[in-house]
Amino acid sequence: MKVAVVGAGPAGVRAVEALLAHDIRPVWIDEAMDGGGRIYQRPPAGLRRDAKTLYGFEAPRATALHAALDAAKPHADWRPETLVWNIRPGQRQLSTLSAGRQGVVEYDAAILCTGAMDRVVPVKGWTLPGVTTMGGAQIALKSQGCGIGQRVAFLGSGPLLWLVAYQYAKAGAEVVAVLDTTRFATKLAAAPGMLRGPATFAKGLYYIGWLRAHGIRIAEGVTPLAIEGAGSVSGISWRDARGGVHRVECDAVGLGWGLKPEAQLADLAGIPFAFDAAQHNWVPRRDAAGRTPVTGIYLAGDGSGIGGAEVAEVAGARAALALLQDAGRKVETAALDRKLASLGRFRVALEKAFPFPSHLAAGLPDDALFCRCEGLTVGELRATTTGPAIPAPELNRAKAISRAGMGRCQGRVCGAAAAEILAAQLGCSVAEVGRLRGQAPVKPIPLTATP
Amino acid sequence: MKLVRLRDTDRATLHLTLEGSGLAALEGDTVLTALLAGGAGHLRDSEFGDGHRAGFCLMGACQDCWVVVEGLGRVRACATLAKDGMKVRRG
Numbered sequence: 001m002k003v004a005v006v007g008a009g010p011a012g013v014r015a016v017e018a019l020l021a022h023d024i025r026p027v028w029i030d031e032a033m034d035g036g037g038r039i040y041q042r043p044p045a046g047l048r049r050d051a052k053t054l055y056g057f058e059a060p061r062a063t064a065l066h067a068a069l070d071a072a073k074p075h076a077d078w079r080p081e082t083l084v085w086n087i088r089p090g091q092r093q094l095s096t097l098s099a100g101r102q103g104v105v106e107y108d109a110a111i112l113c114t115g116a117m118d119r120v121v122p123v124k125g126w127t128l129p130g131v132t133t134m135g136g137a138q139i140a141l142k143s144q145g146c147g148i149g150q151r152v153a154f155l156g157s158g159p160l161l162w163l164v165a166y167q168y169a170k171a172g173a174e175v176v177a178v179l180d181t182t183r184f185a186t187k188l189a190a191a192p193g194m195l196r197g198p199a200t201f202a203k204g205l206y207y208i209g210w211l212r213a214h215g216i217r218i219a220e221g222v223t224p225l226a227i228e229g230a231g232s233v234s235g236i237s238w239r240d241a242r243g244g245v246h247r248v249e250c251d252a253v254g255l256g257w258g259l260k261p262e263a264q265l266a267d268l269a270g271i272p273f274a275f276d277a278a279q280h281n282w283v284p285r286r287d288a289a290g291r292t293p294v295t296g297i298y299l300a301g302d303g304s305g306i307g308g309a310e311v312a313e314v315a316g317a318r319a320a321l322a323l324l325q326d327a328g329r330k331v332e333t334a335a336l337d338r339k340l341a342s343l344g345r346f347r348v349a350l351e352k353a354f355p356f357p358s359h360l361a362a363g364l365p366d367d368a369l370f371c372r373c374e375g376l377t378v379g380e381l382r383a384t385t386t387g388p389a390i391p392a393p394e395l396n397r398a399k400a401i402s403r404a405g406m407g408r409c410q411g412r413v414c415g416a417a418a419a420e421i422l423a424a425q426l427g428c429s430v431a432e433v434g435r436l437r438g439q440a441p442v443k444p445i446p447l448t449a450t451p
Numbered sequence: 452m453k454l455v456r457l458r459d460t461d462r463a464t465l466h467l468t469l470e471g472s473g474l475a476a477l478e479g480d481t482v483l484t485a486l487l488a489g490g491a492g493h494l495r496d497s498e499f500g501d502g503h504r505a506g507f508c509l510m511g512a513c514q515d516c517w518v519v520v521e522g523l524g525r526v527r528a529c530a531t532l533a534k535d536g537m538k539v540r541r542g
Contacts (some may be wrong), residue, residue: 031511031530032511032530033532038510043459043479044479044480044481044532045478045479046459046462046463046477046478046479047458047459047462047479048459049458049459053458100524117508117510117512118508127497127501127502127504127507128502128503129452129492129493129494129503129504129505130452130505131507132506132507132508132509133507133508133509133510133513135508135509135510136506136507136508136509136510137509139509139510140454140484140509141457141458144454144479144480144481144484145456145457145458145459145460146454146455146456146457146484146488147454147455147457148452148454148455149452149453149454149455150453150455171457171458172457173455173457231492231493231502231503232452232492232493232503232505233452251452251453252452262512369501372497372504372507372513372515373514373515374498374499375497375498375499375500375501407514408514408515408517409512409513409514409515412512412513413507413508413512413513443511443512443514444514446524446525
């Protein structure tokens with residue numbers, strides 16, 4: 001049986017481990033130089049910080065995952081630095097690109113563990129050098145030992161906002177402001193539910209408490225106004241919950257509002273998507289074990305709906321067992337199923353504590369850029385609903401008219417915000433406005449490498 | 452944009468060029484780190500006239516850090532390790 005696993009983050013590692021334990025040797029593909037995923041990304045050779053310094057409270061998990069990764073690599077057909085740029089579910093083929101050469105991987109069954117990226121809301125000035133995603137700011141520090149600037153502001157909402165601000169301050173960067181767009185009362189209301197995950201909740205409180213104790217400026221319930229600067233970042237301004245306007249000088253801004261699935265391959269595989277209201281993301285349809293409506297395709301980890309690294313590890317193993325069950329093997333799944341159900345309940349509370357700020361995207365001024373790839377403004381997107389003879393009733397028509405989502409990132413960065421802007425303009429829900437459909441190649445590849 | 456080196460600074464030095472001018476980096480740097488910690492300021496200009504860009508996601512997804520490396524062609528600076536002697540042009 002030919003099995004392919006795409007991705008070597010927490011889900012991919014545990015999926016491969018489970019397959020190997022049942023004598024299946026998968027082709028294992030990851031786009032990065034090394035496995036570990038974004039959360040447990042290891043620095044390149046030459047950087048020597050230990051796991052405790054790199055991963056903090058998560059060091060034991062990171063170390064365990066790295067051990068499993070390193071143990072599995074020699075036994076699988078391990079292919080790092082390889083992009084899967086298309087999937088042909090009819091032919092059961094993956095199209096790959098590695099070191100400029102294209103290839104094809106045949107599979108009978110495939111587990112897609114494609115991970116997530118930051119969910120961002122555009123802010124005026126967000127294309128200036130010095131602005132990165134929250135995840136990007138964390139990767140700079142973790143994987144490269146660098147801060148994104150000398151005086152850094154963080155803007156957004158969610159657990160990563162506090163974690164990254166804490167990591168920067170600990171590493172010696174000057175954190176000039178932590179700007180949370182969620183009001184304190186919203187987080188407080190979700191606190192009882194968060195007690196379902198007491199360890200995670202306690203860590204979050206620790207980071208916030210540490211930042212407060214170190215006198216770092218924190219503002220909650222803010223509305224970002226602009227990232228300012230000529231040629232690079234020189235400051236950020238915002239409006240507080242009572243309407244007062246503030247500004248701090250800084251040379252870098254990290255921003256992000258939680259994560260969104262990198263589910264392009266699931267899309268190309270033909271898996272239907274549904275809008276998950278709790279996490280406010282479009283997610284590919286799968287059952288709790290990772291089975292999808294497309295025979296032979298299984299999903300696990302954040303690429304199948306945001307659940308975090310701990311869930312991803314369990315889900316990766318569970319998806320591998322689902323694959324084995326469907327191949328007629330006898331496997332024991334009750335413990336994994338119980339664990340997944342329990343972790344899922346905490347996630348719901350977390351999403352309530354950090355809701356996606358739809359109003360920020362919808363309220364952007366017409367002259368703000370929302371598409372980094374092609375320099376499209378919010379006004380140009382709004383005009384698709386009124387200007388053309390056949391106005392856009394949903395996102396893909398707006399894409400055809402305006403090119404929103406047709407740039408080099410293929411809507412990864414702008415898609416979530418574009419949907420909010422359009423929904424507000426049309427007076428419908430973001431679920432009704434639809435999602436940008438995926439197209440191959442899922443990332444740009446050289447013309448010379450195409451078949 | 453100036454990346455600030457905070458940790459792991461005791462590494463071997465690499466020498467690259469950007470648009471023909473010398474630039475010192477450290478072993479283990481990505482091209483993005485080498486350039487932006489080395490004082491390049493930005494990596495590319497937007498094709499649509501809205502100014503300089505210096506990457507955004509740092510995880511190979513946004514495609515906003517494209518540069519040209521001699522012998523490799525167009526690459527994502529964040530996903531390419533810097534090597535001694537690399538000749539880089541802005542993307």
